[in-house]
Amino acid sequence: MDLAFSSEDRAFREEVLAFVEANLPGEIRDRVARGLGVGKEALTAWQRTLHEKGWVAPAWPRNYGGAEWPLVRRYLFQQVMGEAAAPDIPPFGVNMVGPVIYTFGNEAQKARFLPRVLSGEDWWCQGYSEPGSGSDLASLRTRAEDQGDHYLVNGQKIWTTYAHLADWIFCLVRTDDSGRPQEGISFLLIDMKTPGITVRPIITIDHGHSVNEVFFEDVRVPKENLVGEPGKGWTYAKFLLSNERTGIAHVASAKRQVARIKSIAGAEEIDGRPLIEDRAFRARLAAVEVDLMALEFTELRLLSKVQGGGTLGAESSLLKIRATEIQQSLTGLLLEALGNYAAPFEAESEDDARRNEPPIGPDYRDGALQQHIYGRAATIYGGSNEIQRNIIAKMVLGL
Ligand SMILES: Cc1cc2nc3c(=O)[nH]c(=O)nc-3n(C[C@H](O)[C@H](O)[C@H](O)COP(=O)(O)OP(=O)(O)OC[C@H]3O[C@@H](n4cnc5c(N)ncnc54)[C@H](O)[C@@H]3O)c2cc1C
Structure with missing residues (x-):
């Protein structure tokens, strides 16, 4: 095991520390240090600050707007952020859907979604779990029916963090149930403003509101919002979980x-x-x-x-x-x-x-x-x- 950090790495660490000290508002730092939540506005502002510096997506390739740091730098960056009580920016955009889009999405999807993921203009949520399908995710039943130029989505997601704040949801949906359960799942990007979507809050034991139920009733989703191939959603979902x-x-x-x-x-x-x-x-x-x-x-x-x-x-x-x-x-x-x-x-x-x-x-x-x-x-x-x-x-x- 080689744990020695180079002098460049140590200088990088100092640079990150100085940046956080100069740019992270004290009030936010104080809330994080006490384990209290940070609101959407403040989180988005912090994301914007990191974005302007080019540091919002340490692992993304440069050509998509990431920092493309080697692993050691990503580790050091995360350490400094943790020590300084900087809030984690929501993972659903930068850590989760972004890498799926630049790895499996088409050029139009990359151009449309990635810049807004980085800037925090779009907030995302993750529509995987359903009542009865959590650990056994492949049993999910939310259905997307092929209607020619669009899918018609019906079903329910649960425990969806930030669904009440999100502009978009990335969803695992069933497009086929003829084969193994994993083979009929597709990965769909859905605008949360689409008619037929209802978000109902779940108030957790701490009296907070971060998770929700999301209901889909005849929700029309354009075909262009399908990522990759139909029926390959399970592969993309596993790729995403390894990032999570x-x-x-x-x-x-x-x-x-x-x-x-x-x-x-x-x-x-x-x-x-x-x-x-x-x-x-x-x-x-x-x-x-x-x-x-x-x-x-x-x-x-x-x-x-x-x-x-x-x-x-x-x-x-x-x-x-x-x-x-x-x-x-x-x-x-x-x-x-x-x-x-x-x-x-x-x-x-x-x-x-x-x-x-x-x-x-x-x-x-x-x-x-x-x-x-x-x-x-x-x-x-x-x-x-x-x-x-x-x-x-x-x-x-x-x-
Ligand atoms: C605060 C919070 C936020 C969340 N945010 C999101 C989100 O944003 N998006 C999203 O899609 N999901 C989200 N989830 C859902 C989360 O991923 C699921 O709760 C989790 O996967 C467990 O699934 P379940 O709740 O259906 O429990 P179940 O799968 O029903 O499990 C119940 C219990 O049985 C155990 N168990 C189940 N199967 C086995 C097995 N094979 N062997 C041994 N033990 C087993 C489990 O460990 C658990 O203790 C969130 C959950 C919480 C609590």
Whole structure:
């Protein structure tokens, strides 16, 4: 394993750090550091800032407007962004549909969609999951009937993050059910303003609104919005999921969380002494820090493997499992450090009736409970951890 960064890489790291410090508004940084959501307007503004600098799509080829950095630079960039508490720009455009379009789409689709993905002008959402088709995605039933010059789409998607904010949805739809389930799936781009689409919010346990149900009733989608070939959607979907799982270790933000817990445990007291001096608490925090360090070195080892020409298989499942478990352990410790102050739920949105109640406890408790309870979803989305374990069992243990 070669982990040495060159002097150019270190200079690049400094350049990114200086850029974030000069351009990321303090208010956004503060919200991210507390684990609170960042609104569409602020996220789009941050995306625009990165776009103007040419840094919005580190992995995209240059001819499509990307930075085309080698893996090490992408890693360093992500680390600095995590350390600086910069918000992640929504993954659905730049990380997901963009690479599918420039890899499998036609020239007209590339010209029409890619510039607006990069600039953040179009927000995208991902229409894969359906009621009854999550882990078993190939069983999906949303149907797109060939009507000559257009498809007629009927069905339902669920858990669609940002459907209420998105301009477009990329959808897996069934165009044929004569063969194996995977063979009859196509990849369709649908304008969210098309008549027949209804978005219904799902309010999550943290009282937030990020996920939705999306209903399609006789939705006419022009044939030109089909990506690649009909019936090949499963191949494109798998390509997209492999992109979804890169950069999932989130080591830098977990380190920020450790620092936050230490600082709170230094301020909170137990039996008249700072909690950070409590042996049992320290032992638990140290155990998670050791796991985090192991995760960091695993990620670096894998980086070194890919740089040397290797590819990732089941290892990305391993990263996903460990990263999400560490994330959840950390928010658990955060609540423990806050003690009673973690319990009051502070309403976030302007129209929430509980908002006019005065906040209880110190400022640093903001967002902790929301982060912990919403964080339960991390082991479910992006392919549940049980499914990741199945992948490891098949690919590594040959079961
Ligand atoms: C917050 C959030 C955001 C999401 N955003 C999106 C989005 O934007 N777009 C989108 O398309 N989807 C999205 N999803 C959906 C997500 O991908 C699915 O929830 C996930 O794939 C699990 O599918 P499911 O909910 O149908 O559960 P199921 O597949 O029904 O699974 C239920 C339980 O059974 C376990 N299980 C299932 N099959 C197996 C098996 N073969 N072996 C062992 N255990 C198994 C699962 O691990 C899970 O614990 C989101 C989900 C959440 C929670």
